[in-house]
Amino acid sequence: MIKFENVTKAYPDGTVAVDGLNLEAPTGKLTILVGPSGCGKTTSLRMINRLIEPTSGTIYLDDQPTSGMDAALLRRRIGYVIQHAGLFPHRTIVDNVATMPILLGESRQKARTKALELIERVGLPASFAKRYPWQLSGGQQQRVGVARALASDPAFMLMDEPFSAVDPVVRGQLQDEFLRLQSEIGKTIIMVTHDIDEALKLGDQVAVMRVGGKLAQMASPSELLTSPADEFVADFVGRDRGYRSLGFTKTAGAVAIGEEAVVQLGASAEEARAKATGAWVLVVDGSRKPLGWAQPEQIAGGELKREHLNLSGIAAAASGTMRQLLDAALSSPSRRGVVVNEHGELIGTVTATDVVKAIEAEPHLETAR
Amino acid sequence: MNIEWLGRQFDTIVFLLGWHVLLTVIPLILGLLIALPLGWWAHRSRRIYPLLVGVAGLLYTVPSLALFVLLPLVLGTKILDPLNIVAALTIYTVALLVRVVADALESVPEDTVQAAKAMGYRSWQSLLKVELPVGVPVISAGLRVAAVSNVSLVSVAALLGIPQLGSLFTQGFQLRFFTPIIAGILLCVILAMILDGLIILLNRWLTPWTPKVVAS
Ligand SMILES: Nc1ncnc2c1ncn2[C@@H]1O[C@H](COP(=O)(O)OP(=O)(O)OP(=O)(O)O)[C@@H](O)[C@H]1O
Ligand SMILES: [Mg+2]
Numbered sequence: 001m002i003k004f005e006n007v008t009k010a011y012p013d014g015t016v017a018v019d020g021l022n023l024e025a026p027t028g029k030l031t032i033l034v035g036p037s038g039c040g041k042t043t044s045l046r047m048i049n050r051l052i053e054p055t056s057g058t059i060y061l062d063d064q065p066t067s068g069m070d071a072a073l074l075r076r077r078i079g080y081v082i083q084h085a086g087l088f089p090h091r092t093i094v095d096n097v098a099t100m101p102i103l104l105g106e107s108r109q110k111a112r113t114k115a116l117e118l119i120e121r122v123g124l125p126a127s128f129a130k131r132y133p134w135q136l137s138g139g140q141q142q143r144v145g146v147a148r149a150l151a152s153d154p155a156f157m158l159m160d161e162p163f164s165a166v167d168p169v170v171r172g173q174l175q176d177e178f179l180r181l182q183s184e185i186g187k188t189i190i191m192v193t194h195d196i197d198e199a200l201k202l203g204d205q206v207a208v209m210r211v212g213g214k215l216a217q218m219a220s221p222s223e224l225l226t227s228p229a230d231e232f233v234a235d236f237v238g239r240d241r242g243y244r245s246l247g248f249t250k251t252a253g254a255v256a257i258g259e260e261a262v263v264q265l266g267a268s269a270e271e272a273r274a275k276a277t278g279a280w281v282l283v284v285d286g287s288r289k290p291l292g293w294a295q296p297e298q299i300a301g302g303e304l305k306r307e308h309l310n311l312s313g314i315a316a317a318a319s320g321t322m323r324q325l326l327d328a329a330l331s332s333p334s335r336r337g338v339v340v341n342e343h344g345e346l347i348g349t350v351t352a353t354d355v356v357k358a359i360e361a362e363p364h365l366e367t368a369r
Numbered sequence: 370m371n372i373e374w375l376g377r378q379f380d381t382i383v384f385l386l387g388w389h390v391l392l393t394v395i396p397l398i399l400g401l402l403i404a405l406p407l408g409w410w411a412h413r414s415r416r417i418y419p420l421l422v423g424v425a426g427l428l429y430t431v432p433s434l435a436l437f438v439l440l441p442l443v444l445g446t447k448i449l450d451p452l453n454i455v456a457a458l459t460i461y462t463v464a465l466l467v468r469v470v471a472d473a474l475e476s477v478p479e480d481t482v483q484a485a486k487a488m489g490y491r492s493w494q495s496l497l498k499v500e501l502p503v504g505v506p507v508i509s510a511g512l513r514v515a516a517v518s519n520v521s522l523v524s525v526a527a528l529l530g531i532p533q534l535g536s537l538f539t540q541g542f543q544l545r546f547f548t549p550i551i552a553g554i555l556l557c558v559i560l561a562m563i564l565d566g567l568i569i570l571l572n573r574w575l576t577p578w579t580p581k582v583v584a585s
Contacts, residue, residue, distance in 0.1 A: 049487060051486060051487055072489045072490070072491050073489065074489075075486070075487055075488060076488070076489035080484075082480055082484050084480055086480035086481060086484035087484070088481060088484065088485070088499060089481065089503055090499075090576070090578045091578070099488055100488050132578040148488075
């Protein structure tokens with residue numbers, strides 16, 4: 001557990017970066033600090049491992065005040081992912097990752113073996129081990145930064161915008177990989193971001209800070225969306241928060257899934273026309289996995305081929321969220337959203353109307369602003 | 370060129386060359402060793418930096434001959450003592466390298482220094498294991514300048530009668546005989562080039578991590 005008690009930081013020039021912060025990051029959970037630029041997120045994070053000393057107040061690590069500890073020893077207990085990775089340019093990737101264990105007295109050999117494992121664990125090929133940081137892309141360097149912080153297997157991790165230097169697609173992948181990793185290792189993490197979507201996606205709990213270094217609200221992602229504490233939080237969480245909050249509502253049988261007649265590749269135009277509802281028919285493979293939608297009129301005389309498929313629809317898992325279900329319906333050319341089971345096999349289809357009906361029947365969501 | 374003379378004087382020339390190498394390299398190493406802590410000090414403190422770099426710049430402008438003559442008074446050595454040359458050139462090397470070392474440490478990316486600190490390196494560990502190694506390319510660039518400058522400064526000591534390649538110049542002038550002068554110049558140039566090359570090799574060996582510039 002990491003706890004802030006009335007922590008204030010005023011820089012020598014008078015800037016109050018953090019003002020009376022009270023916050024608790026529970027053991028084994030991922031706590032996110034989010035807020036507009038300059039609201040004191042980095043300052044808060046760096047006060048935990050005493051790269052910055054608080055002006056007043058106390059920070060506790062598992063109930064022990066950090067102020068009495070030897071700063072270097074304190075830092076060795078905490079993994080720190082610096083913004084833009086901050087790798088050592090003069091060390092190979094494997095030696096970058098092995099830094100902390102070696103500093104803690106482990107043998108070079110052992111530390112390197114462990115580092116190699118970690119490099120693969122964050123999704124990089126082992127062949128990168130002998131490279132130098134400049135030979136990696138920004139996103140790859142950030143993964144190494146994460147691996148380096150994990151190497152000494154610290155109980156605590158501080159991460160400053162660890163996924164910021166990459167494009168949205170890679171960022172999404174890194175986030176997913178990280179969530180999977182965290183579900184295995186369960187560390188006490190405080191992560192800083194200024195991206196509210198990232199905060200809502202990753203956080204077990206999210207602390208929204210406002211400029212001036214004050215805590216505006218601390219809550220779970222769905223609570224932030226459905227009951228923001230004030231105008232500032234409501235604004236910061238964003239306009240389409242009503243729609244986004246659907247991303248936290250499980251469908252769990254609330255939506256009626258309709259049956260859908262299907263054809264396979266190679267079907268004749270007549271068969272397709274007979275099975276179609278409206279202008280579209282759903283095409284599946286031999287194991288009932290959806291391939292795409294087709295229009296029987298376009299199968300001119302011959303048989304149904306791959307080139308006739310419209311691939312724009314996104315399938316939703318029956319175990320997924322309302323948002324995924326609605327997205328499946330809205331993205332489908334037939335306006336019928338494909339629903340699949342955990343093996344990717346077709347269960348049936350839903351319409352946007354069905355989903356909205358289920359949402360309206362959901363008592364929790366009625367309180368959404 | 371009088372090849373026959375060169376052949377006869379071969380032993381003397383090798384002897385002079387040996388002295389020249391010693392008088393160049395020893396101050397270079399001593400100067401670097403002294404400049405490292407001074408440069409680190411200048412780098413650490415915003416107030417010390419202009420002071421140290423300013424004094425170093427001033428020292429470098431003192432004419433070498435004046436220093437060679439003044440040092441015996443300060444050190445209590447004899448005027449013909451080669452130690453004077455070593456001391457004087459060490460001062461020049463330090464004067465040149467203090468700024469170089471400070472700038473080398475300054476060239477280390479802030480993120481890198483912060484990362485070292487955040488991982489629990491104490492400040493001396495960070496200096497030895499991160500900041501100095503990353504600053505090596507800047508330091509070697511400064512060292513190359515100091516080496517070449519030392520090679521030429523040593524020859525001035527010939528005026529005091531201390532044996533090194535510069536003695537070939539004084540001898541040539543006295544005898545109005547060009548062969549030793551040309552031999553002296555050539556050997557100085559070659560020595561400077563060899564030292565320069567050695568430092569380049571050393572730098573390459575110490576910094577396998579720098580991006581290789583592909584010659585076009
Ligand atoms: N060394 C410093 N001296 C004076 N003021 C500082 C210093 N470092 C930061 N500040 C100020 O403190 C405030 C908080 O800075 P901080 O870096 O914590 O913001 P942040 O929330 O991390 O912002 P960003 O999202 O842009 O990284 C800012 O107004 C900043 O200008
Ligand atoms: Mg910041």
